[in-house]
Amino acid sequence: MSERFFPDGMPPPLANAITLPFWEAAAEHRLVVQRCTACGHMQLPPSPVCSECRSDVPEWHEVSGRGEVFTFTTVHRPIAASQELPFLIAVIALEGADGVRLISNLVEVEPDAVEIGMPVELVWEDMSADLAIPRFRPQRS
Numbered sequence: 179m180s181e182r183f184f185p186d187g188m189p190p191p192l193a194n195a196i197t198l199p200f201w202e203a204a205a206e207h208r209l210v211v212q213r214c215t216a217c218g219h220m221q222l223p224p225s226p227v228c229s230e231c232r233s234d235v236p237e238w239h240e241v242s243g244r245g246e247v248f249t250f251t252t253v254h255r256p257i258a259a260s261q262e263l264p265f266l267i268a269v270i271a272l273e274g275a276d277g278v279r280l281i282s283n284l285v286e287v288e289p290d291a292v293e294i295g296m297p298v299e300l301v302w303e304d305m306s307a308d309l310a311i312p313r314f315r316p317q318r319s
């Protein structure tokens with residue numbers, strides 16, 4: 179199991195037929211974005227059709243997990259019991275993903291130390307045997 183940042187009582191993400199491949203890859207600690215096989219456009223969250231060309235033939239493209247903080251907010255109210263406060267919600271601009279942004283959490287950093295544009299890297303949090311959540315921390319390398 180990975181290091182834990184959030185308590186077990188956190189509401190889990192709801193997978194559906196469109197998002198399931200994302201969560202299956204996450205369970206293997208692979209961060210993927212949907213890429214259109216017709217025009218190459220990348221998008222997240224996934225959709226049945228490409229937002230650029232309307233093709234309905236996507237594939238999944240693995241990204242490095244590096245990126246930068248596009249924006250963030252500090253949350254002072256818990257959403258689960260035993261949750262440490264405050265915690266950080268951030269929009270991460272993913273490197274090598276054609277401008278795709280992912281909403282996630284920042285960990286291993288104090289709120290006052292976070293800046294827009296700060297380089298971050300992926301860290302997986304295994305919530306259970308089949309659910310891993312991508313979180314981000316300041317880049318170490």
Ligand SMILES: [Zn+2]
Nearest residue numbers: 214217228231
């Ligand atoms: Zn397309």
